[in-house]
Amino acid sequence: SMMKTEKIVQALGLDVKCGKDYLGKEVTGGYTGDLLSDVMGNSKEGYIWITRQVHQNIVAVASLKEHAGIILINSSEPTRETLEKAEAEKIPIMVSDLPAFEISGKIYNLLTSES
Numbered sequence: 001s002m003m004k005t006e007k008i009v010q011a012l013g014l015d016v017k018c019g020k021d022y023l024g025k026e027v028t029g030g031y032t033g034d035l036l037s038d039v040m041g042n043s044k045e046g047y048i049w050i051t052r053q054v055h056q057n058i059v060a061v062a063s064l065k066e067h068a069g070i071i072l073i074n075s076s077e078p079t080r081e082t083l084e085k086a087e088a089e090k091i092p093i094m095v096s097d098l099p100a101f102e103i104s105g106k107i108y109n110l111l112t113s114e115s
Contacts, residue, residue, distance in 0.1 A: 001111055002026040005068050005092055008048065011110055012096060012103065014071065018083045019092030025068040027111065032104045036061050043067065050104055054078045059085040067091065071107075073100045 006023035009016060016023070028046030033039045034053050043049060045066040051058060052073050059082060062070050069092035072078060078086070078093050086093045096103045 002028055002046075003111055005048065008107060008110060009094060012098075012106055014094035014096055017072075017078055017093045017095055018087045019069065019090060022090045022092050023069075025092075027068045027107075029111065030104065030107050032100050040065065048107060050100055050107070052076050052100070054082060056082045056085045058082065059089055059091055062086075062091045063089040069094060071096055071103060073098060073103055 005025050005027055008027060009023060026046055027048045030048045031039055031043035032050040034051050036057060039049060039061055043065050047067050048069050048071060049062055049067050050071045054072060054076050058070055072095045075095060075097045
C-alpha cells in the first residue's frame with residue numbers, strides 16, 4: 001500500500017523543514033535506524049526514513065536509496081548544511097516531537113490502513 005508523503009505530514013502534524021515541493025512522492029514503506037550502513041543495506045526506494053541523525057550524510061543516503069523523505073525524531077533540528085543539501089537533492093526533511101518507536105508505529109498504521 002502507498003500513500004503520498006504529504007498525507008503522512010498532515011496526519012501526524014510533522015514540521016516540514018525543507019523540500020515542501022517534493023511531498024508528492026509515494027511512500028512505499030519505512031525504515032527506522034540511526035546507523036547509516038544499516039539504512040543503506042536494508043531500506044528501499046520509496047521508504048520514509050526515521051532517524052535522530054541530523055548531519056548532512058543522511059541526505060546522501062536518502063538520495064542514493066531514493067527515499068521519499070526523512071523524519072527526524074524527538075524534535076531534532078537538522079543542521080543548515082543538511083537542509084541545504086536536502087533541498088538540492090529534492091529530499092523532504094520533516095521533524096516530529098515523538099520518539100522513534102511511536103512515530104514508526106503511527107506511520108506503519110497509516111500505510112497498512114490504506115490497503
